[in-house]
Structures are given as structure tokens and as C-alpha cells.
Amino acid sequence: MLKGFKDFLLRGNVVDLAVAVVIGAAFTAVVTAFTTAFLKPLIQLVSGGGELAGTFVVNDVSFDYASFINQVITFVITAAVVYFLVVYPLKAIQDRRRRGEEAGPAEPTDVELLTEIRDLLKENRTTGRDQV
DSSP, X not given: OHHHHHHHHTSXXXXXXXXXXXIHHHHHHHHHXXXXXIIHHHHHHHTTOSTTTTEEEETTEEEEHHHHHHHHHHHHHHHHHHIIIIIHHHHHHHHHHHHTSSOOSOOOOHHHHXXXXXXXXXXXXXXXXXXX
């Protein structure tokens, strides 16, 4: 039962879904807070500071390019962390399994199964049971 559960979890699409939903959502909140609190003010400071820093105005319409740059940085940081902490290590494990360096789920051999059946039959014969 546990072997089946482990095989289910190690399937690529299940792991990708878990990564995308759980880790991605949780870490995005942290990265967004960081970029909003620290990087956006730096972008505004570099672009001249003041009340309209990080924006430009055309025909009384304000374009906030600092927020756009902030979101791009948020995306890149989140994607990099998810890739290097989850996707890359999982891919390395799967590659090692394919090459045979790391043991996958162990299954009994035919000889082991036949030996177990033989031992059970012997035990039933000596105890006088008719059923296996």
C-alpha cells in the first residue's frame, strides 16, 4: 500500500502540481512583500525620487512602470527558487534512478515468491491445516 502511494507521489505530474500550488503560492507572497517593501522604493529612488518617481504621465494618465518591474522581479525570484529547490533536485533523483545509481521501489523476485509459497505449504502440512 505504501509502495503504491510512494509511486503515485513520485509521478512527475503530481509533483509539478504540488510545486505549482503549494510552494509557488506560499513563496510568492514572501517575494511580493520583499519586492514591494525594498525593490520598488529602490526603483523609484533610481528614477528620480519624489512623488511621481517610477511613473510617467501622458495626457494626464499615469503609467506605473515601477510596479511592472517589481512584478517581473517577483516572478523571476519565485521561479528560480522553485526550480533550484524543488524541480532540479527531483529531476536529479529521477535521473539517478534511470541510470540505476539509486534503487527504485523494490519488488520481490520470482524465486523469493516461490520460496515463500513453498514455506507456507510446508507449514500448513506440518500443522494439519487444509487451507492456505
